[in-house]
Amino acid sequence: MTWKQVFTSSVGKKLVMAFTGIFLILFLIVHAGLNACIWANDGGEMFNKGAHFMGANVVPRILEIGLFVGLILHIVQGLMLELDNRKKRSVGYAVAYSDGSKWYSRSMGILGTLILLFLVLHLSDFWFPNRAHQNFVLGEEIDLYAKMKETFSVLWVVIVYVLGCLSLGYHLAHGFQSAFRTVGVHNRKYNLMLVSLGLGFSVIVTLLFALMPLSFYFGWIN
Amino acid sequence: MEHYNMNLTVKVWRQKNSKEKGGFESYPVKDISSEMSFLEMIDVLNEQLIRDGDDPIAFDHDCREGICGQCSMYINGKPHGAWKANTTCQLHMRAFKDGETVTVEPWRAGAFPVIKDLMVDRSAFDRIIQAGGYISVNTGNAVDGNALPINKDKADASFAAAMCIGCGACVAACKNSSAMLFLSAKVAHLALLPQGEPERKSRVLNMVAQMDKEGFGACTNTGACEATCPKEISISNIARLNQEYLVASLTADK
Ligand code: HEM
Ligand code: SF4
Numbered sequence: 001m002t003w004k005q006v007f008t009s010s011v012g013k014k015l016v017m018a019f020t021g022i023f024l025i026l027f028l029i030v031h032a033g034l035n036a037c038i039w040a041n042d043g044g045e046m047f048n049k050g051a052h053f054m055g056a057n058v059v060p061r062i063l064e065i066g067l068f069v070g071l072i073l074h075i076v077q078g079l080m081l082e083l084d085n086r087k088k089r090s091v092g093y094a095v096a097y098s099d100g101s102k103w104y105s106r107s108m109g110i111l112g113t114l115i116l117l118f119l120v121l122h123l124s125d126f127w128f129p130n131r132a133h134q135n136f137v138l139g140e141e142i143d144l145y146a147k148m149k150e151t152f153s154v155l156w157v158v159i160v161y162v163l164g165c166l167s168l169g170y171h172l173a174h175g176f177q178s179a180f181r182t183v184g185v186h187n188r189k190y191n192l193m194l195v196s197l198g199l200g201f202s203v204i205v206t207l208l209f210a211l212m213p214l215s216f217y218f219g220w221i222n
Numbered sequence: 223m224e225h226y227n228m229n230l231t232v233k234v235w236r237q238k239n240s241k242e243k244g245g246f247e248s249y250p251v252k253d254i255s256s257e258m259s260f261l262e263m264i265d266v267l268n269e270q271l272i273r274d275g276d277d278p279i280a281f282d283h284d285c286r287e288g289i290c291g292q293c294s295m296y297i298n299g300k301p302h303g304a305w306k307a308n309t310t311c312q313l314h315m316r317a318f319k320d321g322e323t324v325t326v327e328p329w330r331a332g333a334f335p336v337i338k339d340l341m342v343d344r345s346a347f348d349r350i351i352q353a354g355g356y357i358s359v360n361t362g363n364a365v366d367g368n369a370l371p372i373n374k375d376k377a378d379a380s381f382a383a384a385m386c387i388g389c390g391a392c393v394a395a396c397k398n399s400s401a402m403l404f405l406s407a408k409v410a411h412l413a414l415l416p417q418g419e420p421e422r423k424s425r426v427l428n429m430v431a432q433m434d435k436e437g438f439g440a441c442t443n444t445g446a447c448e449a450t451c452p453k454e455i456s457i458s459n460i461a462r463l464n465q466e467y468l469v470a471s472l473t474a475d476k
């Protein structure tokens with residue numbers, strides 16, 4: 001079994017989804033944790049310090065490259081899996097079957113696409129202007145806290161962000177536990193634990209991220 | 223349960239052969255006993271069709287006692303019908319009400335092409351088994367079955383996986399037409415036993431490769447398969463298969 005055969009097999013493709021998915025989950029923890037500094041309500045001092053650490057240091061910036069590679073692998077493989085799987089049944093059923101699975105488990109491709117669309121907006125709101133300001137090296141950064149405040153003063157942006165967070169939440173509600181099954185966790189006691197942990201994680205991450213634009217829009221922080 | 227008779231409309235998929243396009247036909251059936259099995263109801267309908275000079279509905283069946291896995295019908299949107307942990311042949315007509323319209327479709331999957339009407343070609347499953355669902359046995363005297371101690375929990379888990387009758391309902395229910403529940407049952411029941419050890423790595427690698435070659439989709443752990451399986455094969459077997467695959471692909475010699 002060559003590496004190529006492994007990673008182009010159906011199980012190998014799923015392993016790529018799972019490992020990149022778990023990597024993205026780890027990223028989310030860091031991202032949500034750092035952004036939560038806005039609630040220090042100190043005019044963005046703490047948040048900007050954290051953001052500066054991530055943006056102006058070599059190590060996080062090298063990790064950032066890894067993040068993009070992982071994200072792109074996840075997106076490309078995810079969309080290919082979805083399209084491929086759809087081709088496996090050319091004649092559909094007159095009466096659809098929906099027992100045993102949640103709607104969001106059946107909609108990972110659509111939820112992922114929504115996240116992707118959201119990411120385009122999100123990166124062009126913050127990441128791109130900031131890196132452009134730095135000339136894509138380790139230059140001077142913009143005041144990201146002020147940028148957030150400005151961005152989240154527009155209602156439609158806030159709504160799109162909240163919807164983006166919801167898509168991510170449902171993606172994770174399935175993805176979290178699914179990823180661990182994919183890498184082979186089959187013990188009953190862990191599976192039960194991972195389902196609750198996954199749902200808890202999805203709810204917390206969704207709430208944290210969604211509350212950020214809302215906090216600015218409604219002036220809960222200044 | 224009180225016995226009753228019912229009249230039904232059976233809306234069934236008719237398709238002459240694998241090449242021609244099929245379509246639904248509706249047939250009325252009368253005086254069906256609530257004690258009949260679903261296949262007996264189809265038998266009654268077929269006799270009626272033969273009397274009328276029509277072509278009877280082709281469908282697979284063999285044991286009619288829930289153990290061979292041949293009866294493959296997708297009834298009112300569910301593989302093997304509405305009853306849990308049940309095959310079509312063991313579905314009884316008391317599951318239906320008088321006057322109901324019952325929609326019957328074949329398993330739908332590219333890897334299970336329709337042969338005729340409700341009959342699909344499931345030989346892809348046979349080829350997956352041939353790719354690795356066996357163990358090496360030395361010739362000579364049979365070994366004393368009790369000479370090899372096996373952990374009770376493992377023996378039970380292996381037996382639960384070995385319950386799979388290869389019916390294909392898991393594929394029919396899966397949005398990806400994935401055969402992973404079937405495959406995982408076949409891999410797990412051998413991987414759990416010492417007898418399965420010699421081919422442990424090559425088995426999982428070869429069987430997954432064959433499954434992909436047959437044109438089944440990739441598993442996304444939705445859980446639809448487990449819910450429909452007449453033998454209640456657990457989806458945790460799929461995670462076990464993933465682990466077997468990961469370890470085998472990392473450690474196999476070639
Ligand atoms: C930060 C963002 C994201 C995170 C944390 C994330 C996380 C995950 C996780 C943990 C899985 C489960 C892997 C498995 O079942 O083995 C998964 C699956 C998947 N993701 Fe994502 N994902 C993200 C973004 C995206 C994007 C942008 C797309 C597509 C454009 C996408 C498409 C998919 C698809 C199609 C699957 C496959 C579903 C499955 O196999 O069950 N994801 N994701
Ligand atoms: S796993 Fe269950 S549904 Fe799938 S083939 Fe085996 S018995 Fe049938």
Ligand code: FES
Pocket residue numbers: 282283284285286287288289290291292293309310311312
């Ligand atoms: S006919 Fe054998 S299981 Fe139904």
